[in-house]
Amino acid sequence: MSARLITAGGRKVGLVELGKGEPLLYLHGFADMHATRPGPFPFHETLAANRKLIAPAHPGCADSEEYPDLMTVEDAVFHYLDVFDALGLDKFDLVGHCVGGWIAAEIAVRHPERVKSLALIGAAGLFVPGALIGDVFMVAQPARGVEYADLRAMLFSSADHPLAQELFPDGRGGIDDEVRRYQMLRFGSFIGFKPPYFYHRALINRLHRINCPTLIITGEKDAMVPRAIANAYAGGIKGASLQVISGAGHAAHLEQPQAITDALSRLHR
Numbered sequence: 508m509s510a511r512l513i514t515a516g517g518r519k520v521g522l523v524e525l526g527k528g529e530p531l532l533y534l535h536g537f538a539d540m541h542a543t544r545p546g547p548f549p550f551h552e553t554l555a556a557n558r559k560l561i562a563p564a565h566p567g568c569a570d571s572e573e574y575p576d577l578m579t580v581e582d583a584v585f586h587y588l589d590v591f592d593a594l595g596l597d598k599f600d601l602v603g604h605c606v607g608g609w610i611a612a613e614i615a616v617r618h619p620e621r622v623k624s625l626a627l628i629g630a631a632g633l634f635v636p637g638a639l640i641g642d643v644f645m646v647a648q649p650a651r652g653v654e655y656a657d658l659r660a661m662l663f664s665s666a667d668h669p670l671a672q673e674l675f676p677d678g679r680g681g682i683d684d685e686v687r688r689y690q691m692l693r694f695g696s697f698i699g700f701k702p703p704y705f706y707h708r709a710l711i712n713r714l715h716r717i718n719c720p721t722l723i724i725t726g727e728k729d730a731m732v733p734r735a736i737a738n739a740y741a742g743g744i745k746g747a748s749l750q751v752i753s754g755a756g757h758a759a760h761l762e763q764p765q766a767i768t769d770a771l772s773r774l775h776r
Contacts, residue, residue, distance in 0.1 A: 508546060512570060516589030521570025523547060523562045526555030530596055531775075533562040534587075536605025536629065537643060538662045538758035541569040542691035543674040543684065550764035554602070554771065563590055565607075568690045580632075580698045580707055584613045597621060600775060604628040604760055605732070606695055606705060612740070616713040624774050625721045627740060628767065629732050629757045631705035638735035639703040647692055653678050664728040664756035671758075714743030721747040722774045724767055726755035 509524050523540060525547060531554065535541045540551060541564040547555075554560055566574035566586055574586055587610065591599075601622050603611030608630025615622045631640050646657040655675045656666040663671035679685065699705035721744045725737035734751075741749035750770050752759040760767050 510545070510570070513590070513593050515593035516586060518566065518574055518586075518589075519570070519572040520566075520590055520593075521564040521568075523551075523560075523564075525551060525560040525562075526558055528558045530599040531555075531558040531560050532591075532596070532599050532601050533560055534601075534603035534607030534611050535562065535565065535568075536603075536607050536758075537691055537695070538671075538674060538761060539604055539607070541565070542687055545569060545683075545687070548761055548764070550760045550767065553764055553768045558600070558775070561594065561596075563587075565691070565694045567694050569687060577697050580610060580613055583610050583698055584617060587614060588618070591621070598623055600624045600626075602626040602628070602771065603630060605757065606631055606699060608632070609705060609707070609710075610698075612710065612714070612717075613707065615719070616710065616716045619716055619718050622717070622719050624719050625717060625744075626724065626771055626774060627722070627737075628724045628760050629726060629729055629737075630723070630740060631699070631732055631736070632707055633711050633736045633739050634703070634706040634708045635711075635733070635735045635739050638733040640705045640733070640736070641731040642702070642704055643731065644692065644696065644700065644704070647688075649677070661730045662757050664726065664754060664762060668756070668762065670761055711739060711743055714740065715745065717744045717747075720774055722770060723747055723749045724752060724759060724770065725749070726752050726757055726759035726762070728755060729757045729759070731757040
């Protein structure tokens with residue numbers, strides 16, 4: 508693994524890079540690298556077995572500088588176009604989780620010529636009546652000042668999942684971990700803090716522009732992004748396939764990494 512800073516659009520952007528081979532861009536979510544740990548999880552390491560995984564931190568997260576003018580998901584898309592240009596990447600495979608999946612979908616509808624394949628894991632971004640995305644901002648406030656069970660239950664299959672308890676422990680965690688979690692929530696508030704949260708009403712009518720092999724992945728027990736949103740992504744993107752990860756929550760890539768990397772390996776053949 509290597510970590511470095513690049514300059515894109517006049518801003519410093521922190522990157523984690525793993526492996527060698529064709530580039531695979533990864534955009535992170537709330538329970539993920541850059542948001543809970545500085546480095547990769549087993550999922551990311553497996554993903555990089557035969558590829559070069561490039562994982563930038565969102566603006567204001569981890570080592571990336573703030574983007575003072577970032578107010579909408581459109582601003583995030585243009586930020587990442589600057590990142591891709593700075594890296595000299597014209598065409599690449601793209602994987603995103605949670606809000607990272609939303610941003611990945613927005614990139615793919617605007618620049619389908621740059622995306623070789625697309626994988627969305629628990630992706631937010633679509634407005635589907637009756638299927639509202641969970642209010643992570645509310646559950647991020649600790650019950651009785653110290654308990655994060657509601658946040659863990661939203662992001663994992665169970666509030667008692669060992670990894671959920673490790674990443675989002677009750678009480679006060681280490682200062683670096685607390686800062687990372689705060690930074691990710693702050694970034695999320697810029698693009699998604701408008702009830703119902705984390706959606707762009709126009710996106711669903713643009714999905715037909717995506718013309719690459721696409722895989723939609725959702726955890727069976729995802730309590731943040733309803734199944735109906737994964738169904739809408741799969742239904743709106745021509746030829747897209749949908750895979751439900753049995754027993755997994757929103758952070759399916761952390762709970763069952765092998766099941767997802769197996770599915771992605773079939774997509775990237």
